[in-house]
Amino acid sequence: MTGAPAGLTLLHTSPVHVPVFEALRDRDHPGAVLRHLVAPELLERARTRGPESVADDLLGLLADTGGPVLVTCSTLGSVAESLAPAVGSPVLRVDRPMAAEAVRAGPRIVVLATVESTLAPTGELLAEEAAGRPVAVRARVVPGAWELFEAGDTAGYLAAVARAADAVTEADVVVLAQASMADAAALVRTPLPVLSSPRLGLDAALRLHLRPARAGAHAGRRGSDRGKV
Template sequence: MPTLGLIHNSATLVPIFTEIAARVMPADVKLLHFVDESTIKNTIAAGHLQKSTMRQVVRLVGSAFDAGCDVAMVTCSSIGKAVEMAAELYDQPVLRVDRAMAEKAVASGTRIGVVATLPTTLQPTADLVRRVAAEQGKAIEIVEHLCEGAFQAVMAGDGAKHDRIVSEGLTEGMKGVDAIVLAQASMARVVASLPEGAVSAPVYASPELGMEHARTVLAGLGQ
């Protein structure tokens, strides 16, 4: 039975990825979830990805493989650099949830908007899009937009305020772009709630695209 290990920084992501897996994964794929909130909380507190957090991510990936997973995917964009480090250290596939999203966005045009509710997620996501474009030899322009106060609102339990700030960022802050990248998976539900035509460009979120990529990787293991 092929097994996918999903490493999260919040328990709220478990049902989201379980639901996506039910739709996109073959019935014989087993999921194992690993949750460690310290990876994001310590990164936010420090304002950047620390070496101690990188080591913790590497350990979490190792735990997933020790538990019998064939592929490990980290579902947080803020710690992408640590995921790439882990990929160098293990023989089994280690995936970034946002890689497929970045590739889709780069393929969509040259002016790419990146929206985030945290600066610690905005920068790594924008950097990933730049790197993917460089690998493809494509010149792009990135328009960064930080939805100030949205993360604090959702942490305080005010989901409505979070959604209002994010929707303003998507509609007002992203005018004139060819594609929009959501730096946080939690923002996808805001896009779904907006009226048709409110956002001028295609919007890419990592969970669905990341899981589809993981499906392809799992399928290739048996060949």
């Protein structure tokens, strides 16, 4: 990552995501420079007033990043991507590469989330990545899981997500819609593929970081080259 002093910027809405992406960097991309911005208040407002309500604040946070940005909050992802032309750098939502892989896995997709506000943006993203191919998306909120997350009960949170994934039937793939759910994939017993976003999103964002000039056009078009990151 030499020659790119600003590094890759990651925008989080919870500090718990920072060590997750640091560990992925250390394992898969040693030497990559990550810069973390944490803004939990954006998710709280987006949940109550809608994602568009945080657009101005998002633009203010991202305008000075000086390079590609990975947004790790699925609720804010669509709004953040739409700001790429104003930011002047590629902006990638962490779940876009996961969505591309999900539609390749098969048309019957079950989306699990722990906050309601994530479901609509994830469904819209899957439809974008399907690019006209028929997909049947079923979306479910894991009951009680978010309360466990907010209480700091990470083990209970992940166990609840894993139980929900194991209960899925008649599907080709299970999508864990939020980055905070990723570690539940290691706990599931279902034979179905269970996809999470952090590894795929970081891999794609670091590719953008290595070729920002070429990638800027992609990020500004939002989906015209779907499935290629």
